[in-house]
Amino acid sequence: MNVFSGLAALAKGMAVTFKEMLSPTIVENYPDGPGPLRGAMFQERYRGVHVLQRDENGLEKCVACFLCAAACPSNCIYIEAADNTAEHRISGAERYAQVYNIDYNRCIFCGYCVEACPTDAITHGHGFEVATLNASSLVYRKEQMLAPRPALQGQNAVFSISGEEQLKAEREHGGVGRWIE
């Protein structure tokens, strides 16, 4: 009896093995896949390198409230706040982050900062190839994390340019966005 039950268990186990052997491979072809991500695929919820978002006017959403720094368990966020003025307006509220650094040596990608943010300014992007040979380059500055400005910012895309002009402009600027300053 022992022999039969043993064989049955073996067959059951091997059945799974053979079934998986014949089904199509679902391993992603990273890093040899196509596209800028080279085959990597992400769930929407994936917590990668942070992105600092902009609002619909292209202004930074971050108001330098320091809540992300307070929430951060690994103490990796460093902020210096400054005053917005009429001539030099960076964010929608009264102040903005003059300096916003995240130290990726320390960041554990827990997402607490994203949860703490009252203005939805900091989000997790899908950036993931962060490894480097130089630890000091792991301190990301605001400029490295900031979402690009929307194309044609400062012009009224709806009323002042036709669809064709817009397409042309987008083509000229690579279609995604550009730095204006």
Added chain:
Amino acid sequence: MADVNITVDGRKLTAPAGTLLIEACKSVGIEVPSFCYYPGLSLQGACRMCLVEIAKMPKLQTACTTVIQEGMAVTTASDTVHQARKAMLEFVLQNHPLDCPVCDAGGECELQDMTFSYGASESKLIDFKNHKDEEQWSPVVFFDRPRCILCYRCVRVCGEGMDVWALGIQNRGALSLIAPNQDDHLECEECGMCIDICPVGALTSGAYRYKTRPWEMNHVSTVCLHCADGCKTTLGVRRQGSGNQIVRGDNRDKSGINGDFLCIKGRYAFDFIEHPDRLKQPLVRKNGTLTPASWEEALELVALRFREARDTDGGASMGVIGSSRTTNEENYLLQKFARLVLRTNNIDHHRTADFPAFVNALSGRAHATASMRDVLSAPAVLLIGNDPTYQHPLLAWQIRTNVRLHGARLYVVNSWPIKLTRQAKEFLQIPEGAEDKAAAFLAGDDSAADALLTSKTTREKLAGFREKLQGEQNLVVIFGSELRGQELAALVRAAARGAKYICLGDHANSRGAADMGLYPDLLPGYLPLSEAARFGEPWKSVPQQPGMDLEAMVAAGKERKLRTLYVVGSNPVARYAIDPFALAETFVVVEDLFLTETADLAEVVLPAACAYEKSGSFTNTCGDLQLLRKAGDCEGVKPDLEIIVRIAELMGFDIQQLAPLDPSGMRADFGESRGVQSGEVDQQAIWNRRQGYEPRVSPFNPFAVLKEIQRVVPGYNVGQLELLSGNDVHTATAGRAPGKTEADRFILPSHENLFTSGTLGRYSDVLNRVIEARLRLPNEKEKEIAAD
């Protein structure tokens, strides 16, 4: 007063009759929330947050305006009360913007806390809030109208507390708003009390604005380094770059001698620390110009020249000038350095009051000096000369508060109707410069009356004034540098019956510098040179003849007899208008924060740490001893204590005889924590001790020096535990200062006002901005002129 029994939430409690219900509840640990109630200010009943249920009263009552009555039964935690609190909060939040993330008060906002505790975080209102732009009322005061909850605390503290009345209320009812005294800006003392007392972020500080958030800072309690009143300030520090940066000054825990009070200098004038002109590297004169050098090079040069001068021409050819802004420990060590290492008594400092004569007059009388706290509780105060509102803001606050809350009687003798006469019961206007005569008259010398007569002061008035004063028990007598020598002594001897005295110096540690013996003829504790031996074995070699004072040093310089001059944290060239060429042949060494007029003449300039960057102790002008704790860091500078010890060591002196070592090693750490200067306990030392290892000791340990001071300086033997827990301890004047009867002619009052503070004030951006803004005011009457 008889005690009254009441019942609160079913439990009986007892409190003195006349206690407010809110205070009675607080005393037993029941929190009744409120915005407008503030201890020490008049009652307002504006915010309605403190509503409680009282049995037999039909409606809810405000606990902050209800005086307890026998048998009162109070409920503070019923559903009705909770409902009322929640409704009041909802009402307050109606137009309060929810911009906590950008508001400076976020994190220490009373409205935030209350909303968190009592609910109403969701508004029923769907209308847009009525937004008004932020207004700037002065260089340091910003007002955000929608955030204001109309508790009127700022109005009351400015009016009642500061007697400035610069804030008021416009309109009535729902349209009420807080407004400044001049259309769109404030004309006031810029003390920032309104900002401090604001429960929300309606009034915010221009100096701290948006710099950081409360939870990002560490808070270090230390003592203000500006005037001689010794307010406790809490500095908010934030780690930045290579060390801690001071970002805010306030009096967060209100536990110091200053209670709620802090003036503009204590609150904002720490920014000289980061002035770009701050010296951060030693300078050595090469080919006629001061050029940056290393610490080793500079110190070795100083030590070499000092040793040469001492060994060839003797100590008599060397001068030392101390500071009234360095700590007691540094002053003590500096005079010890002069007397033991340089073997000279040529040591002096910028004198701003006749402390030796004061001590001499008081000798043999115990408890004859008043502490700053005594001024708040004394039944009567006599003020001769000086203008505390501008020169001693805390003292003025204490007097005002005492008059307002305890009905103290204030007597003012002055040549000018100073602002405090508004609180005075009697004011005696005397001719300018006749303060000494007034003192003589009050001491019983009728012949002095002739010199006091003015159009407003008659003989009868003088006599009546003196008679009233003689009837006062437990009088506190306060006088400034106008009284010196014999007049001072006569006054002190005349008033008896529990009278206490305060002699007003001008700088943060003027009293400490005098106590620590920065005099050519007095040792620490005002002891005569003949008693040097009581300080220990090495002191027996101290020369017995008095040294040169500042004037004599300059004269010796002119005659080319002064070989070296060591100036620590002082600017005698500008202060005393010394002829710069007098020191042309002298090897001048200056330790300072900035390149002052004196430093400009020096051969070697050593960059020193300011009092916010080191630990030690300060004695305020009343004799209250308090500990300083290191708050900020500045790269490249060293505390004066360390510099003195290093020079002594390089001169070949056995530093164990100079700098006492503390064998407990508890605070002698060598960099494991924030350094011995931070005043923090050395964790490594505790571990070492537990393992049975030998403790490491540092020769730069201010606490070891303090221990020695407590041991040898008369009057300083006070409880260390009190000091370490951040409290002020009153020192006794136990010295004798023999022969100090003639007036000290070297006293030079600094004439600072609210917005100046010597060299430090010159480099403070906030103070300069405030002075400029005041000069621009069209109806500015008193012109603020920045003294050096």
